[in-house]
Amino acid sequence: MMSYSQLLKEAFKATRNSYAPYSRFRVGAALLTDEGEVVTGCNVENASYGLSNCAERTAVFRAVSMGRRRFKAIAVVSSKVNPVYPCGACRQVLREFNPGLTVVVADGRGRPLTTTLERMLPNSFGPESLRRKRGR
Numbered sequence: 001m002m003s004y005s006q007l008l009k010e011a012f013k014a015t016r017n018s019y020a021p022y023s024r025f026r027v028g029a030a031l032l033t034d035e036g037e038v039v040t041g042c043n044v045e046n047a048s049y050g051l052s053n054c055a056e057r058t059a060v061f062r063a064v065s066m067g068r069r070r071f072k073a074i075a076v077v078s079s080k081v082n083p084v085y086p087c088g089a090c091r092q093v094l095r096e097f098n099p100g101l102t103v104v105v106a107d108g109r110g111r112p113l114t115t116t117l118e119r120m121l122p123n124s125f126g127p128e129s130l131r132r133k134r135g136r
């Protein structure tokens with residue numbers, strides 16, 4: 001069973017592959033699947049800045065492309081300042097697959113702090129928002 005400390009370590013490892021020549025802000029994410037697998041991601045910047053992709057979305061897109069869609073938790077860290085929390089775009093992408101996802105970040109000493117996506121993105125829009133509700 002993967003602990004949140006271990007998941008944080010995997011996220012820290014993922015920062016090594018970060019491609020962040022412009023911001024120098026290296027970010028790593030580690031997504032824990034329901035099956036106990038860990039899928040990591042890093043931020044990937046681009047000379048056309050707006051095309052840069054965050055570590056969290058890299059991890060989600062990588063996991064989905066591997067056929068994984070059920071996630072328990074995600075750990076997010078930067079190589080500079082912690083804690084760092086997912087940006088708004090990543091919160092929405094994570095919400096698609098599990099609105100109750102546990103989000104793990106590192107405190108100043110690298111220890112896990114946990115919260116939930118529900119807290120970070122209240123009253124969110126998701127797949128069920130597209131379905132017609134009975135009586136309307």
Ligand SMILES: [Zn+2]
Pocket residue numbers: 054055056057086087088089090091
């Ligand atoms: Zn993001």
